[in-house]
Amino acid sequence: MTVKVITASKSKQSPNLRGKSILVIDDYGNFRVAVKNMLTFFGVKAIDEAVSGEEAVSKMSDKSYDLVMCDYNLGPGKDGQQVLEEVKYRNYITHSTIFMMITADNSMDKFMGAMEYQPDDYLIKPFTREILEKKVKNLFEKKELLRGVEKAIADGDYERALTMCESEILxxxxxxADFYRLKGEVLFKMGNYEETERFYASIMSMGKLPWAMMGSARVKFATERYEEARDVLEQLIAVNNKVMAAYDFLAVVLKKMGKPLDAQKVLMGAVAISPKEIRRQKELGQLSYDNKDLAIAEKALKAAVRQGKHSCFKSPENFTILANVLIDKGEREEGIAVLKDGNREFHNDREATIQIAMSESMVYTRLDRRDKAKEAIDRAVSIARSQPRKGSANIDVDLAKALILNGDAETGRDILRRLIQNNHEDTEVLDQVKQAFRNLGMEDEGQNLVDTAVDEVITMNNEGARLVREGDLVKAIKYFQKATEILPDNKIINANAAYAHILYMQENKPDTAYLIKVRVYLDRVTRLDKNYKDLPKLRSMYKMLMLG
Amino acid sequence: MESQDELTFSDVLASTMHDTKNSLGMLYNTLEEMIGRCQEKRCDVQHEFFLLQYEIKRLNNILIRLLTLYKAKKNQLLINLDLHRVGDCLEESVVQNAPLLNSRGIEIDLDCPGDLFWVFDYSLVLGVIDNIMNNTYRYTRDKVRISAVREEAFLVIRIEDNGPGYPPQLLRQGNSTIHDGNPVSFDTGSTGLGLYFSCLVAKSHNNGERKGYFLTENGGSLGGGRFSLYIP
Known part of the structure; x- marks a missing residue:
């Protein structure tokens, strides 16, 4: 192909951008105006703006965008990377949205964190209209090509995904490169490790591509060749010491090899380069606490606490482990103060506050202050009963176990009954409950509790579903509103409640109060199971209603 | 801010870069709009506007290079390898530089097979090409040719012009290594930093035994300067 370029391309129109909706995020007003002018020049009509990371996240939760252009540096509050992580983590954007990170220099693209939280492309300031147009067009073209394979992977149809990759590669x-990368991932997911390894080896003969080296390490790890996995990861870090995902994986490998001290050293190296990743700081804190390295544990956990403020990955364990670290160091008052801070930081988070209260109770028991310990455990129970579950079931099981062991079996059973009914189809949760009873030597009682509790819910959901099927939407809405009050944490009941409200509004008209309810139901489902099968469909129906 | 309590020099540098580049970006984009309006009205200061834009672009390249070189000095030069379509990288540079070069009546010729893929660091290589392309604005007569081919185990990216060619002190042919040492030569007026940067980028690309390099020669297909970047 020979292209002769004689004059600058003056594309007065770019038809494939006209109908796109775009979100521009920058705290610098002049820059937003400049970008908006460029986009308007391409004929884009639907341009929204956000001045902060928080505003951007909220906009993306309400509306689907084809393209998000986000400056990395957004002043105080969330930065661009935290915005990207949060909207992906909460499924506010799917793989069909293009996320472009705008940066001031070309060093950002050398940082490689977790694969799933990487932007589609980087754009370096300043850029011209022509560059923006070219990049955006390429990205849309690329997304279009990947759509089929990504869908096949999401459907779990790896055979089809593989065939598609191979025909695109030809x-x-x-x-x-994207198709090669996806092919590697699909081969790995199919469990065909020998072929996967041969594939990565052939890619690496072209050069030391970080994703191929990571993939190769993953195969070696899966086939329990830990030393080989370590060697590959160490080589990768030697080529590019900013591939942060390699450090995290190397730490996992070293732990598996029974070398927790080496794993700690690797993570210490990683946080020195990239101190803002709080999940890594947390892992380092936990690991060095286990290694009895209190100074490092304290430093890492304090960093995790401090940086967690703006991140969707903040965690109560940062506070509870830090409290234990401080008490081990003999700093009792400071340790207790950390738990109080955690309580404040997570005041809206049921699981976190229960976990912190339980931890407080244990800390007071350690310090031999029985009255304070009792006060804390009572607080945990009261939170568990009065608020809907949003996070892991472990917390409820742990709390119930602690209660049963300490002689309050009735309260413990009650908490578990509620847990079962909110998760009546989740075999993992049901098994967890049964396991807890088995550990307590009460296997039959556990089985019995699970069976009766599950029956009650199924009857309830079937009744609501019947009303929807028969088209009695007014009654169905009333019924599900009540059902969600009884079982606020049951994802199926919440999803069905959202569905009934949406159907009602589709037949009548959108209603603000109902839209808010649907939003609450869907947020609950997201929190309970962000991969819930009907969630994308329900979300898009909700977004359609929001537009209408 | 980062977790370290004290501000390091690299933090200061990065944040100054950010501010400066925001301002440069505004200047650049405002100028672009002015040029657009100017073209409609055919006003006579259009050429000066392009000159301003050229200088802004140069400043911006210098800043990026400065930061890259600073980081390279502190650490190794980081490289992020992936498999890219070579044509994409060349096209991006052409799109970037065409308005400026065309304003001086310079014709750009791009020649690259559409199915040529290679493993390299996209933004570093683009930085090298961009820098050379930007220079041709000053040095060529009226033609620039940018091309890529595979020559045995190397990808060769060439930028040729029909200007007077490189001065002898900037020529780098065969195995000479003049840019490996002290890159700055103040008595010639040219700092050669751009070529030093090219050298760093070329050297950071290596595949097994083979190392990247570049050549600066005179002659070539257009009779002027010829820059060739070899990536294994």
Whole structure:
């Protein structure tokens, strides 16, 4: 192909951008105006703006965008990376949205964190209209090509995904590398480790591509060749010491090899380079606490606490482990103060506040202050009963176990009954409950509790579903509103409640109060199971109603 | 801010860069709009506007290079390898530089097979090409040719012009290593930092035994300067 470029391309129109909706995020007003002008020039009509990371996240939760252009540096509050992580983590954007990170220099793209939280592309300031147009067009073209394979992977149809990758690779599209990368992932998911390894080896003969080296390490790890996995990861870090995902994986490998001290050293190296990743700081805190390295544990956990303020990955364990670290160091008052801070930081989070209260109770028991310990455990029970579950079931099981062991079996059973009914189809949760009873030597009682509790819920859900099927939507809405009050944490009941409200509004008209309810139901489902099968469909129906 | 309590020099540098580049970006984009309006009205200061834009672009390249070189000095030069379509990288540079070069009546010729893929660091290589392309604005007569081919185990990216060519002190042919040492030569007026940067980028690309390098020669297909970047 020979292209002769004689004059600058003056594309007065770019038809494939016209109908797109775009969100521009920057705290610098002039810059937003400049970008908006460029986009308007391409004929884009639907341009929204956000001045902060918080505003951006909230906009993306309400509306689907085809393209998000986000400056990395957003002043105080969330930065661009935290915005990206949060909207992906909460499923506010799917793989069909293009996320472009705008940066001031070309060093950002050298940082490679977790694969799932990487932007589609980087754009370096300043850029011209022509560059923006070219990049955006390429990205849309690329997304379009990947759509089929990504869907096949999401459907779990790996055979089809593999066939599609192979036929695209033969065509040598612009984003050939993406298809190679996906092919590796699909082969790995199919469990065909020998072929996966041969594939990565052939890619690495072209050069030391970080994703291929990571993939190769993953195969070696899966086939329990830990030393080989370690060698590959160490080589990768030697080529590019900013591939942060390699450090995290190397730490996992070293722990598996029974070398927790080495794993700690690796993570210490990683946080020195990239101190803002709080999940890594947390892992380092936990690991060094286990290694009895209190100074490092304290430093890492304090960093995790401090940086967690703006991140969706903040965690109560940062506070509870830190409290234990401080008490081990003999700093009792400071340790207790940390738990109080945690309580404040998570005041809206049921599981976190229960966990912190339980931890407080244990801390006071350690310090031999029985009255304070009792006060804390009572607080945990009261939170568990009065608020809907949002996070892990472990907390409820742990709390119930602690209660049963300490002689308050009635309260413990009650908490578990509620847990079962909110998760009546979740075999993992049901098994957890049964396991807890088995550990307590009460296997039959556990089985019995699970069976009766599950029956009650199924009857309730079937009744509501019947009303929807028969088209009695007014009654169905009333019924599900009540059901969600009884079982606020049951994802199926919440999803059905959202569905009934949506159907009602589709037949009548959107209603603000009902839209808010639907939003609450869907947020609950997201929190309970962000991969719930009907969630994308329900979300898009909700977004359609919001537009209408 | 980062977790370290004290501000390091690299933090200061990065944040100053951010501010400066925001301002440069505004200047650049405002100028672009002015040029657009100017073209409609065919006003006579259009050429000066392009000159301003050229200088802003140069400043911006210098800043990016400065930061990259600073980081390279502190650490190794980081490279992020992936498999790219070579044409994409060349096209991006052409799109970037065409308005400026065309304003001086310079014709750009791009020649690259559409199915040529190679493993390299996209933004570093683009930085090198961009820098050379930007220079041709000053040095070529009226033609620039940018091309890529595979020559045995190397990808070769060439930028040729029909200007007077490189001065002898900037020529780098065969195995000479003049840019490996002290890159700055103040008595010639040219700092050669751009070529030093090219050298760093070329050297950071290596595949097994083979190392990247570049050549600066005179002659070539257009009779002027010829820059060739070899990536294994």
């Amino acid at each position: 065509k040598k599209p612009r984003n050939l």
